[in-house]
Amino acid sequence: MTPYEKYRLRIPLRVRWAEVDLQGVVFNGNYLTYCDVCVTEYWRAIGMPYPAAFLEIGSDMFVRKATLEYHAAAVFDDELEVCGRTGRLGRTSLVFQVGMFRRGSTDSALIEGELVYVNVDPSTRATRPLPEALRQRIREFEPRSPEGERAHDAS
Amino acid sequence: MTPYEKYRLRIPLRVRWAEVDLQGVVFNGNYLTYCDVCVTEYWRAIGMPYPAAFLEIGSDMFVRKATLEYHAAAVFDDELEVCGRTGRLGRTSLVFQVGMFRRGSTDSALIEGELVYVNVDPSTRATRPLPEALRQRIREFEPRSPEGERAHDAS
């Protein structure tokens, strides 16, 4: 489990009524919406607001794979911190990690997510190497470079 | 309340787990998704599949106003019939009526919806008179012409 401290980006998010199902917990698919909110803020935080800054450098990002682990449930009105970081930088893709913590209880994540994003040409949607500009921004933002870890090859 | 028999289009729809909230009923906003499913099938039924057939005649439709009346609740796994008809044809807009009935219990609607759609130019999104082709298709489809009723003016 990625510890709270390893995430530089932390987004406050309060669970909405419409996101909770009859089991009294956030419906399992809605956490991917939370992940998406987090990655949107991540692009903004590194100075690459999506989609404008990506289009400028001829890039778009598609999700190739998503994994969610449900350690504990979030319930209505919970105040979460949705935390994100780039876990790995590959040639054409990157792995974005998300940890969702209940505010004030940051020793263990309720939910962990991992999304593999692949970089594509916006017009053809063909896979392309990650733009160097994006790679640079991520390296600068992350406390420690994610480069050292095994590069993910999504092609 | 518009009776079941006045609707020519009737779409079966089963309530999904993710659509139901902690009160045990469909979250109030999700009925607008059901309305949208219904209007999509309506355009198909009259021979104008959205958005292709609309773009061909230089048209797009935007919702200007939506009203939902909640007479009774739909719950998880309910088999609904979502029924739709054009209630009024105006100069630039039309009123689409939706009635949601529980299957086999068609004497009164659980939910009634009314959506005012306004016709726009797809590129400028400026309001335009309803295309005659669309008007004609609706007249042909509806059991009785909705023309006779008071025309709605959305401009």
Add this chain to the structure above:
Amino acid sequence: MTPYEKYRLRIPLRVRWAEVDLQGVVFNGNYLTYCDVCVTEYWRAIGMPYPAAFLEIGSDMFVRKATLEYHAAAVFDDELEVCGRTGRLGRTSLVFQVGMFRRGSTDSALIEGELVYVNVDPSTRATRPLPEALRQRIREFEPRSPEGERAHDAS
């Protein structure tokens, strides 16, 4: 149109990617989720956090009718202010008004919503007069008492 200044409660809300459809605007039904976020914060603001404080006084609230007017579109990443107030207090129901403004552009609402909430007994779900405690809290919170306006009768 209810002016921005008449709303005491104003909630910041940023439009999520998953809430926007192919027309490039927030899907029409998702505004009811925004309304629900607003009413949740309203109950908290008046000192009646939902559902706990309602259950304590033997009350639950159901939506009887919802109306949305779409004056202009909200788009991805828009920073909205979702504003809410009690417009009318009836015997068994109240009318909650919502205005959604783009931040920094508060002269006209993009979207206006009106929701009729009816008070029910939590166990039987039968309509009951609005609890005096709730009525009192609302009167205290609102800049001017909504009592003076025509009482809405939802029964």
Add this chain to the structure above:
Amino acid sequence: MTPYEKYRLRIPLRVRWAEVDLQGVVFNGNYLTYCDVCVTEYWRAIGMPYPAAFLEIGSDMFVRKATLEYHAAAVFDDELEVCGRTGRLGRTSLVFQVGMFRRGSTDSALIEGELVYVNVDPSTRATRPLPEALRQRIREFEPRSPEGERAHDAS
């Protein structure tokens, strides 16, 4: 990739307008709603309609882990076949596999999902061995017993 023929359960599902995002494809999280629709129909198909038949035998199911692989995109109005099967039966959990195919194009799945469900006591939500009745129903339904494969241990 699990071939189309290995799935005994196949559910028709048409992509809704509200499920598609600005990239023109189904928003990545909405596929988990499709998975949920599929598992609901699976419980019905094996004679264990959820939640009633589960409560009767003192069981409830929670998602412990979910994985989605996005091979190709589903777009608005696509007619999908959402196919489901139990891939593995463990002691306390089972792995449910989902393949989403475009109708008439069943040689490769657009999307594949895998959900680990853990059986719990409905009142305490503590993990419990899979009820024998459930295990039996699944064995009878699946073309070949999933027992032979490596049992998943979710505890």
